[in-house]
Amino acid sequence: MSGTRSTGEQVHRAGRLTPTEIAEVLALARTAGDTDGADPLDEHVLLRLRDERAPATHLLTRADDDTLTGYAHLDTSAPASGIGAELVVHPAYRRRGIGRALAREMVAAATGPLRAWAHGDHPSAAALAVDLGFLRARVLWQLxxxxxxxxxxxxxxxxxxxxxxxxxxxxxxxxxxxxxxxxxxxxxxxxxxxxxxxxxxxxxxxxxxxxxxxxxxxxxxxxxxxxxxxxxxxxxxxxxxxxxxxxxxxxxxxxxxxxxxxxxxxxxxxxxxxxxxxxxxxxxxxxxxxxxxxxxxxxxxxxxxxxx
CATH class of the missing domain: 3.40.630.30 (Gcn5-related N-acetyltransferase (GNAT))
Incomplete structure (x- = not known):
């Protein structure tokens, strides 16, 4: 896997993903979306995944068998105005601290104010946001x-x-x-x-x-x-x-x-x-x-x- 090991115990940080890693992230997002009823990564992130020119920080966690268990994306194209962030954890690996580890690494990796989306407004995401000091700033409805x-x-x-x-x-x-x-x-x-x-x-x-x-x-x-x-x-x-x-x-x-x-x-x-x-x-x-x-x-x- 590209990138270097971060300060988070389970989290690896990369400036660019390989084609294999991109495929893994897309598969992870589909699995989570099918389970939750809401896609965890929006269109903007999916487009940027395929664009090698798009500046971003990628955070990944893996199980012992190398299965991708979690992913976070930070859009670093305009850090002064806000870094867009999205996070997803594989449904089979939840409640193990992976989401919290990714979120803490997001905060550590950010070079500007963070703007993180929680798609589906899940209670676990709201609780984690409160614990880490995030403020609920905007609500987007799907009709x-x-x-x-x-x-x-x-x-x-x-x-x-x-x-x-x-x-x-x-x-x-x-x-x-x-x-x-x-x-x-x-x-x-x-x-x-x-x-x-x-x-x-x-x-x-x-x-x-x-x-x-x-x-x-x-x-x-x-x-x-x-x-x-x-x-x-x-x-x-x-x-x-x-x-x-x-x-x-x-x-x-x-x-x-x-x-x-x-x-x-x-x-x-x-x-x-x-x-x-x-x-x-x-x-x-x-x-x-x-x-x-x-x-x-x-x-x-x-x-x-x-x-x-």
């Missing part, structure tokens, strides 16, 4: 809706039309709109051309499911609904409201609702799905209210803990 339930047709404002995203042509305009729509969001509003490029290259990307609302007279982008389809062997397919945003000057005209229902109709009628999910900040009461009016209900919670 779900059956697509078999009645769905209102999208009602676009006058002078607005829908079309599909055109990779290579709409990139810059979309990035500018995304930055305006999510100016106060700690992650989404900071997307770069590289962030977009990586996702456009993912196997799940479907330009027909990336809907843009444009001003008919000028072609100006006013909003978007980027859908995603999750397909995992052994699990039912589910759609996602991946990112939905509206030009701030176009708020209040019903465009957000129209974009939402248009994307849901696409997932149901073009992709043949019967359920959909989305993530929304608990504090974004306007968006929560919109989604609840369309029939979404809370499914689970994901908590971000801060230290430093």
């Amino acid at each position: 779900r809706r059956p697509l078999t339930a009645p769905l209102d047709p999208p009602r676009l404002p006058d002078g607005v039309a829908l079309r599909a995203f055109r990779p290579g042509q709409d990139d810059d305009a979309w990035l500018a709109l995304n930055a305006r729509a999510f100016a106060d969001h700690p992650e989404q509003g900071r997307w770069t051309a590289e962030d977009l490029r990586v996702r456009l290259g993912e196997p799940w990307f479907d330009p027909a499911g990336f809907l843009l609302a444009v001003e008919s007279a000028t072609g100006r982008l006013l909003g978007f609904h980027w859908t995603k389809v999750h397909e995992r062997e052994g699990s039912a397919r589910i759609g996602e409201v991946y990112v939905l945003g509206v030009e701030p000057s176009a708020h209040g005209g019903g465009l957000g609702r129209a974009l939402t229902t248009a994307g849901l109709a696409y997932l149901r009628e073009q992709r043949g799905l019967d359920r959909v999910m989305l993530y929304v900040d608990e504090s974004n009461t306007g968006a929560v209210a919109l989604y609840e009016r369309i029939g979404f209900v809370r499914s689970s919670a994901h908590v971000n803990y801060h230290l430093g």
